Amino acid sequence: MSLDLPKQIVNGPIQGDGFNTPDTQQTFLRLVIDLPDWLGKVEPVVLFNGFALDRFQMLMALSGAFLFLVIINGLFKFYINTYKGRLGERMLRRLRFQLIDRVLRFPPNTFKRVKASEVATMIKDEVEPLGGFIGDAFVQPAFLGLQAATSLFFIILQNFWLGFLAAFMVGIQGVVIPKMRRRLILLGRERQLTARQLAGRVGEIVDGISSIHVHDTSNYERADIASRLGRIF
Structure with missing residues (x-):
């Protein structure tokens, strides 16, 4: 109905289709069920006769109905986005807790091969996009799928x-x-x-900044970082 209302507003009250004289009236909100032909010559079932409105009243009625449907659609989107965010944040909280729990179970020898900044990057930054993805994984197929099906129909x-x-x-x-x-x-x-390795390398630079200044290896560090950034690009 919301897809057909703009056409009815433009063709009807605005352009005057069906309103040949100032006193002409049309029926608004008439509800009729047309029965199929295979049932025989059966009269349509009238659920509601509607309201007889003139041109200006019909324009206001159709515009109000369209505004009402737009508000309902906005409320649906607000509800969906709110609970999608809540779902994503809850799953993200559980995922980060499980990652920390796994880190605490690792033997000490494992941490000799992994830098602290890499672990922090994985838990804090790399799982952040999953919060939005988890919510969209449930909402987008249902919402956009039904919207596309309605438009296609x-x-x-x-x-x-x-x-x-x-x-x-x-x-x-x-x-x-x-x-x-x-x-x-x-x-x-x-x-x-590559970005995870870069984070680990930056952590090493920060931890060993005193040694870098003492041995004057800042140019080497710049070249190494430039090479890593080039691989990311």
């Missing part, structure tokens, strides 16, 4: 072949885009590992 009602073409393009995207993203996922993993 509306297009099919307007023009069957146009809706068929839109569904065909959606199917192509569903096959091609995941294949194109495989390379991006691999590059993202490599970038994450």
